[in-house]
Amino acid sequence: MAKVRKTKVPMKEQPVEERIRNFNEVPLGYTPEEAMEEASRCLGCKDAPCVKGCPVGINIPNFIKEIKEGNFKKAIEIIKQDNSLPAICGRVCPQEDQCEKECRLNKIGEPVAIGRLERFVADWEAEQGIERPNLPPKKGIKVAVIGSGPAGLTAAGELAKMGYDVTIFEALHDTGGVLRYGIPEFRLPKRIIDREVEYIKMLGVKIEVNAIVGKTITIEQIWNDGFQAMFIGTGAGLPKFMNISGENLNGIYSANEFLTRVNLMKAYLFPEYDTPIKVGKRVAVIGGGNVAMDSVRTAKRLGAEQAMIIYRRTEKEMPARIEEIERAKEEGIIFHFLTNPVRYIGDEKGNVVAVECIRMELGEPDASGRRSPVPIPNSEFTMEVDTVVVAIGTGPNPVLLQAFPELKLNKWGYIEADPETGATSVPGVYAGGDIVTGAATVISAMGAGKRSAKAIDEYLQKKLKGGI
Amino acid sequence: MYTILKSKALAPNIYEFTIRAPLVAKNAKAGQFVIVRIHEKGERIPLTIADFDKNEGTITIVFQVVGKTTHELSTLKEGDSLKDFVGPLGNPSEIERLGSVLVVGGGVGIAPIFPIARALKESGNHVIGIIGARSSDLLFWEDKVKEVCDELIVCTDDGSKGVKGFVTQAMEMVFKEKSDIKRCWAIGPLIMMKFATQVAKKYNVPITVSLNPIMVDGTGMCGACRCTVGGKTLFACSHGPEFDGTLVDFDELIKRGERFKEEEKIAWERYKSMKGGA
Numbered sequence: 209m210a211k212v213r214k215t216k217v218p219m220k221e222q223p224v225e226e227r228i229r230n231f232n233e234v235p236l237g238y239t240p241e242e243a244m245e246e247a248s249r250c251l252g253c254k255d256a257p258c259v260k261g262c263p264v265g266i267n268i269p270n271f272i273k274e275i276k277e278g279n280f281k282k283a284i285e286i287i288k289q290d291n292s293l294p295a296i297c298g299r300v301c302p303q304e305d306q307c308e309k310e311c312r313l314n315k316i317g318e319p320v321a322i323g324r325l326e327r328f329v330a331d332w333e334a335e336q337g338i339e340r341p342n343l344p345p346k347k348g349i350k351v352a353v354i355g356s357g358p359a360g361l362t363a364a365g366e367l368a369k370m371g372y373d374v375t376i377f378e379a380l381h382d383t384g385g386v387l388r389y390g391i392p393e394f395r396l397p398k399r400i401i402d403r404e405v406e407y408i409k410m411l412g413v414k415i416e417v418n419a420i421v422g423k424t425i426t427i428e429q430i431w432n433d434g435f436q437a438m439f440i441g442t443g444a445g446l447p448k449f450m451n452i453s454g455e456n457l458n459g460i461y462s463a464n465e466f467l468t469r470v471n472l473m474k475a476y477l478f479p480e481y482d483t484p485i486k487v488g489k490r491v492a493v494i495g496g497g498n499v500a501m502d503s504v505r506t507a508k509r510l511g512a513e514q515a516m517i518i519y520r521r522t523e524k525e526m527p528a529r530i531e532e533i534e535r536a537k538e539e540g541i542i543f544h545f546l547t548n549p550v551r552y553i554g555d556e557k558g559n560v561v562a563v564e565c566i567r568m569e570l571g572e573p574d575a576s577g578r579r580s581p582v583p584i585p586n587s588e589f590t591m592e593v594d595t596v597v598v599a600i601g602t603g604p605n606p607v608l609l610q611a612f613p614e615l616k617l618n619k620w621g622y623i624e625a626d627p628e629t630g631a632t633s634v635p636g637v638y639a640g641g642d643i644v645t646g647a648a649t650v651i652s653a654m655g656a657g658k659r660s661a662k663a664i665d666e667y668l669q670k671k672l673k674g675g676i
Numbered sequence: 677m678y679t680i681l682k683s684k685a686l687a688p689n690i691y692e693f694t695i696r697a698p699l700v701a702k703n704a705k706a707g708q709f710v711i712v713r714i715h716e717k718g719e720r721i722p723l724t725i726a727d728f729d730k731n732e733g734t735i736t737i738v739f740q741v742v743g744k745t746t747h748e749l750s751t752l753k754e755g756d757s758l759k760d761f762v763g764p765l766g767n768p769s770e771i772e773r774l775g776s777v778l779v780v781g782g783g784v785g786i787a788p789i790f791p792i793a794r795a796l797k798e799s800g801n802h803v804i805g806i807i808g809a810r811s812s813d814l815l816f817w818e819d820k821v822k823e824v825c826d827e828l829i830v831c832t833d834d835g836s837k838g839v840k841g842f843v844t845q846a847m848e849m850v851f852k853e854k855s856d857i858k859r860c861w862a863i864g865p866l867i868m869m870k871f872a873t874q875v876a877k878k879y880n881v882p883i884t885v886s887l888n889p890i891m892v893d894g895t896g897m898c899g900a901c902r903c904t905v906g907g908k909t910l911f912a913c914s915h916g917p918e919f920d921g922t923l924v925d926f927d928e929l930i931k932r933g934e935r936f937k938e939e940e941k942i943a944w945e946r947y948k949s950m951k952g953g954a
Contacts, residue, residue, distance in 0.1 A: 379895055381713060381720075381760040389897075418762040420895060424699050445897040449909060456902055456909060456928055458935045465898035473719065473892065479946050482719035482745055483892070484939030558931030607895050607914060 214317030217246040219324055224538050228508050231393040231476055234535060235324075240280070243328040247276035249313065250320045257310035258322060263655030264362075266290045268307055268322055275325055281336075284329045288341070292365035292411075293358065293404045293654065295334065296387060298327025299396050301651045302529050334403055340410045347371040349668060352435040353413075354421045354608065357385025358650045359441030359641030361408050362657030363664075367439075368411035370665050375435075377419040379607075382472065385443055386642075387650065389472040390464070392502050394509070395532075398471075422611025436671065437636045437664045440623065441657060444642035445605040449598055450494070454552030459488065459560040463499045463599035470506055488594030489513045492563055494549055495599035496526035497647075501533065503597040504541050512595070516542040518549060520568050520581040546570075546581065550588065552596065564590050602647050615639075622646055629663035630656055636671070638664055677757035681734060686816035687809075689741040690784055691750050692726070698733030700763045706791035707769030707886065707918055710735060711894040713760035714748055721745055722891045722901075724863070724917070725764060726787035735763070738787030738816075744943040765894045766917045769884070771795045774858035776802045778850060778881070779825070780872055782843045782864025783809055786817055788886060789863045794824040802826050804857070806846045812837035844871045851879035859884070862921065866930050873921035883921040887912040889929060890936065903929050 220236040221227075227234055238246065250272040258268045267286050274283035287294045303309075303323035311319030349372055353364045356378040364374045382388055384401045409415065419425055421442075430438065447462035449455050461469075466485070469475040473483035487510040493503045496519035508515040517536075519526060522545045526533060537543075546568040553562040567587035570579035604621045616624045616633035623632055623639040630638040640656025642648055682694040700710060709724045727736035741747045752758075769792050777796050781789030786807045797803045805825035809815045810833045822828045830838030831846045839846055843864070851857065860883045862872035869885040876883035889912050892898040896914030903912055906923035910916070 379762075380893060381762070389893075418760055419699070420762065420765070423764060423895075424703065424762065426703065445895075447897070447899045449899070449902075451909065456904060456932065458932060462899040465892060465900045468892050468898050474717075478939065479943045481717045482943060484719075484936045484943070486936060486939060557934070558928070605896050 212249050212251075212313070212316070214313075216249075216318045216321040216324070217242050219321075227394065228539050231509060233397050234394050237331055238324055238328040240278070240332070243275055243325055244278060246321050247272045247325060250276065251312055253312055257312065258307040258320075261307040261310040263306065263651045264290050264658055266307075266326075271329070272320065272322070272325060275329060280329050280332045284333045287326060287329065290658075291654070292362060292408060294326050295330035295400045296358070296396060296404055297651055297654070298323050298325075298330055299400070300391060302649055304530060306651065338403070338407055338410070341369070343369065343412065344371040346373060346412075349373060349672070350375065350433070350435045351664060351668075352377065352430050352438045353441065354438065355379070355385055355441040355443060355641075355643075356383040356405070356415060357441055357443050357641065357653065358387060359443075359653035359657040360385070360439065361405065362654040363439040363441060363638075363640065363661045364413045365408045365411055366658055366661030367664060368408070368413045370661070372665075372668075374412070375414045375416060377421050377425060378415060378417045379420040379442075380472065381417050383415055383417065385441075386445075389468040390499065390502070392467065392471055392506050393476075394505070395502065420607065422608045427612050437668055438638065439630070439657070439660050439664060440608065440632075440637065440639040440643060441641045441653065442605060442608050442643045444602040444622075444647045446603040447598070448601050448603055450549065450600060452549060452551050454554055454560065455598070457552050457554040457560040458558050459486070459594055460552060460596040460598065463493075463495070463503045463597050464602065466503055466597045467499070467506065470510070476506075476510060485510065486595070487512055490591075490593045491515045491595040491597065492518050492549075492591070492593045493597045493599055494518050495601070496521065496528060497599065497601070498528045498532060500597075500599035501528045501536050503599050505536055505539060507595065507597065508539055508541060514542060515540075516544060518544045518547050518563075518565065520546065520548040521570065521578065522546060525578045548581065548583065553590070560593060560596055562590050563593050563596065564588055602642075604643060604646075620646060628659060630660035631663060631667075636667060677759070678761035679757050680752055680754055683752065683754050686738065687814045689750075690738065690814065690816060691741075692736060692738045692787075692816075693749075693752075694734050694736045695758065695761060696733060697735050697761050697763075700735050700761065701728045701730050701733045704728040704730075704735060704764040705768035706771065706795040707788075708764035708766050709888070709894070709917055710737065710761055710763035711765060711891065712737070712749070712758055714745065714752070715759050718748075718759065719745055720760070720892055720894065722765070722888055722894055722913070724788035724886060724888060725791065727791060735761070738784060740784040743940045744947045747944075747947065762894070766913055767915075769795065769861070769918055771799050773800045776804065776854060776857045778804045778806070778847070778857050778860040780806045780843050780847060780860065780862040780864070781808070781821070782862070782868040782872075783814065785862075785864030785868070786815075786821065789861065790817060790821055790824065792861050792863075793821060797824045797826075804850060804854075805829070806831065806843050806850065808832065808838075808843035808846065810834065842871070843868060844875050847872060847875045851875070851881065857881050861886075861918075866926055866933065869921060869924075870926035873924070873926070877922050884918050885921040885924060886917050887919060887924070887929065888917060889932060903932070
C-alpha cells in the first residue's frame with residue numbers, strides 16, 4: 209500500500225498582491241486530478257468519525273470514495289441527500305471544528321480536506337448543469353418559511369423534497385440572508401448563492417422577496433392563506449454597539465451596515481451601483497470573529513492603507529476561523545490584541561478622527577470558558593482612525609418577534625425552541641438557526657432547518673390524520 | 677414589479693407617484709414608510725407614505741429631487757415600474773382621541789403629515805393644520821390637507837401665499853391663541869423640526885416628529901439610521917420613525933445626514949454627464 213501523504217493537497221489561491229485589489233474569490237478550487245489525489249488520502253474508516261462531526265450528517269467516506277474513483281456525479285448525489293447547499297458549505301463551513309477535526313489522519317498530519325472536496329464536486333456539478341432530482345408527488349399542503357438564509361433555504365428544500373408546497377418569505381429584495389448581505393464576494397461569490405437558490409427553486413419552492421412578515425404580511429394572513437405550518441429562520445440581524453461616547457460619529461459603521469452596503473448593495477462597484485461606501489486610510493474593525501475578519505479584509509480591498517483589528521482578548525481566543533485569520537495576516541491586516549475602545553473622538557463636522565483605547569489583560573475564565581479580559585488601569589492611549597466598523601456581534605431582530613407575541617422567547621430574547629425539532633411554544637411553528645441560538649455558523653443553521661423539516665413533516669402527518 | 681399608476685409634478689422638483697403595491701397598502705397605517713429601489717443597480721431609499729388606498733391596492737409617495745436617485749425616480753412615467761417597493765415599515769403614528777391637536781408640515785413634509793391629520797380627524801379630534809413652504813409655487817396639497825383639518829393655516833417664507841413667515845411662527849400664533857392643544861406633530865426638514873420642537877416645548881405641548889435619515893434595509897438590521905433619543909441610541913427605522921421631539925438630538929442627525937455628501941455629489945455629476953452625453 210502506498211504511503212498516505214501527510215498534508216492536504218494544496219489548493220491554488222489568488223496571490224496576495226493581486227487579491228487585496230479585487231473582490232474575486234481567494235481560493236481557486238481543485239482540478240479533478242487534485243481532488244482525486246486528495247480523496248485517495250481518506251482511510252475510509254468504517255465508524256466514520258467525520259460524519260459525527262457534520263451537523264447535517266453527510267455520508268463523507270462514501271462521497272470521498274466516489275471522488276477517488278472519478279465518479280463525481282455519484283459523489284454529489286451522495287452529498288445532496290443530506291445537504292442542499294454544498295457549494296456554500298464547502299466554502300464557509302468551519303470544517304476544522306467539525307468533520308475534519310474528527311479525521312483519523314490528524315494523528316499523523318493534516319486531516320482529509322473534506323470541505324475542499326465538497327466544494328470541488330459541487331462546482332463540478334454546476335459546470336455540467338444541475339439536474340433536478342426526482343420529486344415525490346405534491347401533497348397539496350402549504351408550509352411557510354420565514355427568511356431565505358441558510359436555515360430557511362434548507363428547511364424549504366427538505367420540505368419540498370417531501371412533497372410540500374413551500375413558500376419562503378424574504379424581507380430583503382434578494383435571497384440568501386446573511387450569505388448574501390454578510391459574507392463578502394471574495395469568500396462566497398454571489399453566483400454560488402444564486403446557483404444554490406436556483407436549485408431550491410428547482411425543487412418547487414416559491415420565494416417572495418420584499419415580504420416582511422409582521423409588516424408586509426401578518427402572521428394571521430399567513431394562516432388565513434392556508435399555510436398549515438411555519439418555519440422561522442430570521443437570523444440574528446440586530447447589530448450591537450458598545451454604547452461608548454462618540455459611537456454615532458460619521459465614519460463609524462456597524463459591521464452589518466458596512467457589509468450590507470458592500471455585499472448586498474455592491475457598493476464596491478460605486479458609482480456604477482448607486483449605494484455609496486466611504487472607507488478612509490486608517491480603518492479600525494472592533495471584534496475578533498469571522499464578521500470582523502470579513503470587514504477588515506473588505507476595508508483593505510476598498511483602499512485602506514492601514515486596516516486593523518482591535519480585539520480585547522488574544523489571538524488564541526479569537527472566534528474567527530484560523531484560515532481567515534491567516535489570510536488576513538497575509539493581506540497585511542494589523543492586529544491590536546488585548547485592546548478595547550473606550551471612546552471615539554470627532555472633529556467639528558462630526559467625523560471620527562481617533563479612537564481612545566485601553567490595554568487589557570486576561571483574567572478568570574467567563575461563562576464561555578474563555579479568560580475574560582480586564583482593563584489595565586491608566587493604560588489609555590489614542591490611535592488616529594477615520595473609519596471604524598463595530599463587529600462585536602448581533603442580537604435578535606425584533607420586527608417579527610414583536611408581531612408574534614405568542615412566541616415564547618428565552619432570556620436573551622431569542623426564540624425558545626426544542627433543540628432537536630425546533631418546535632416553539634406555538635403549535636405548528638418551528639424555528640431554527642441564529643434566531644434560536646444567537647449568531648452561529650451557516651452549517652448549524654442548516655442542520656436546524658433540516659431537523660425542523662423532519663419535525664414539521666411528522667407534525668403535519670399527525671395533524672392531517674386528525675391526531676391534532 | 678411595482679407599477680407607477682399615476683405620476684404628477686406637484687411643484688418644481690416635487691413629484692407625486694401612486695404605485696400599485698397591494699400587500700403594502702393592505703397593512704399600511706399613517707406614519708409608516710416604504711423603501712424604494714428603482715432598478716438592479718439602485719440604492720434603497722426610505723420615503724414616508726403620503727397616502728394609501730386599501731381597496732385600490734395603492735400607495736402614494738411624494739418626493740423632492742435632491743440627488744441622483746430622486747432625479748432618476750422623477751424621470752419615470754406612468755406605466756413604468758419600480759424594482760423594489762417594500763413596507764409598510766416602522767411603527768404607525770399613535771392615533772387617539774385627544775381633543776384639539778396640531779399638525780405641521782413643512783416643505784415636502786406636507787405629504788406625510790396628511791395621513792396623520794386624516795387619521796386624527798377620523799378618530800374625532802379637532803385638527804388644526806399648518807402647512808408651509810418657501811414660496812407659493814412650492815406649496816402643494818392645500819385642498820387635500822384642508823379637507824381633513826378643521827382649521828388650516830398656510831404660510832410661505834416670502835409671503836407669496838398665506839401668512840408670511842415660517843411654520844414655527846404660525847405655531848407660536850396658534851399656541852398663543854389656543855391653550856387647549858393636547859399634542860402636536862411636525863414633519864419637515866430637520867432644522868424645521870428642531871425649531872418646531874423648541875416652540876412646542878415653550879408652550880408645553882407634547883410634540884412628535886418623524887425622522888427620515890439615511891437607511892439601507894429599513895428593518896433594524898444595519899443601524900445606519902441610528903439617532904440619539906433621550907440619551908440613548910435608537911434606530912429610526914425600527915424604533916421610530918416617530919419620536920418625542922424634545923428627546924431627539926437634531927444636531928447629531930443633521931451631521932449624520934452629511935455622511936455620504938461627497939459620494940452623493942460624485943453619483944449626481946456622473947449621472948448628469950451620462951444623461952448629457954446620451
